[in-house]
Amino acid sequence: MVWKTLLRHCIAQPAAPRRQDPAAVAALRQRLAAAGHEKLGRSLAIRHVAAGSCNGCELELRATQNLIYDLTQYGLSFTPSPRHADVLLITGVAGGNMIAAARQAREAMADPVLVLAMGDCAVDGGVFKGSPAIAGGAEAIMPVDLFVAGCPPEPAQIIEGLLALLEVNDILLARPVRVPR
């Protein structure tokens, strides 16, 4: 099946572009070239923490990795360990039971760290605003560098947000230059 599929792809006409809008991708890549390379050397590792979401944001976050959006083409990838991460991406409200864990994840990360709050819940509590079980949005847990609104935001918006984060934030410039041994 795998080989047949590969073969079919080799001999078939090039398929209609199944990626997101090619112009948008090109623009994003250009911006990344300008902003990302000097700061990151083309790699940015993201640690995701769900601090009280409905799992809708997680679905769209996973969708950024599919064949259409292919997040890694921009040098962005998810990492299981906060120790390897440059970005802390928070989804969901600041659920009372998750505040301590989210703070621990932040503390485990090496500075400088960019914090991105994704989805309406992480922005300000979203529809759950005012519930006694939550402390608010992600800012109730830690300072946030960028908010991406939406319920849930679409994959293209999430990628836009991640790249915007690289562009506008200079704190990563403070990172010590890595000298190859």
Next chain:
Amino acid sequence: MKLLSSQDWQAHAGKFIALWTDAQYAYALYQPAELVATPLVEGAYPALRHKGAAWFQRLAHDGYGHNAIGAADTRPAIEHFRSADGTAPWPEFASPGGEGVHQVAVGPIHAAIIEPGHFRFSLRGEEVLKLEARLGYSHKGTLALMRGKSPRLAARFAARISGDATVAHSIAFAHAAEAALGMTPPPRAVYLRAIMAELERLANHGSDIGAIAGDAGFSFLDARFALHREVLCEAARAAFGHRLMMDMVIPGGVAGDMSSGGAAAILAALLALESELPGLTRVFEDYASLQDRVVGTGVVSPALAAAYAAGGFTGRAAGQNHDARVSPGYAPYEHFGLEVPVEQDGDVAARIRIRLAEMTESIRLIRDMLANLPDTVIAMAPPSGSGSGLGVAESFRGPVWHWLRIEAGAISDAFAADASTLQWPLVEFAAATGILADFPLINKSINASYSGVDL
């Protein structure tokens, strides 16, 4: 609703679905849709002995302070007893005795992009002897937020009980509100709801099967199924304006009609999925290295599934034939002769086979419904009445139940039971049949919702 004495309440037989309390009564729900209640005495009620009742009783205690007298399991559910700085002490996780038994703690933050929950494994070498899940990390106070709001307004909370089953929860909530207010939604809305629900089922079944294969190191299936999920989500957006179809189902109908190009987009997505599905199924069945990981892994025996009255593909892979679309059943499925696949093995492979069979059925259902879409209005305004109502919808992971009491147009009490509540204990049992490295496959193959039980 039938009011029972405390003896009859405890002695009541049947397949238990859910338990909750309000200011006066404790309610218990049995298959197919039998609601019984017993009065609370000084804020307490007799504990039920049904296997699945434990989490509901813990939830009633933490949320409302109502005690289940004689309950065996009194661990906190959502109340983690935090101190002022947000930290919470770890509870005691009992470990089975024996030489070389050690514990592995995972979570609440997991390695993958998923919801939070803590898993405590007791291991001897690689063998899992026991798994204890500590949930409640996603608790947002959803049910309390529904109170005092109109059904239309509160539908936004129902849509966010579990994002992957947002359509199913919205339908169950709408059914409950419509039952409470004695109204029937227009036929076109009923069909559009079912089309959305089946699209949601297809998207989730596909991406979960892919993710299980991905966990077994088979990224080809993962990539293909994730692509189909994407195409389905985009079709949903083209047809209904939202990739997950959130907030589309409202009490009284649907929030918007299908767009003019919507049917074509959905049919194109179905055709793409249908043409590749046999090939992907063959890959799943033919590759020995993949079958080796899924066959005999994470077994939920038919006896266990029956004891918990597990719904959804988890139950149907272990001899349970329950499907809320058939029993108690709701419109418009009675017109489409739904086939419910059942298997007996109860392992990861059986759950995948059930889900593959359900996908074929969902594709057929959506096509039939689109071809027979009635031409009526899409919504009616709910009257400002009073009453209580029960609603159900079959989400991709099993039945979700909503119960509402409405007083003068505003919700005074609400409860929602996701299918996951009866499935989390099965995850714990299934994990203890294998080794630690199999847990990601077992967990994904059942895919219980965290948010859906933490509420």
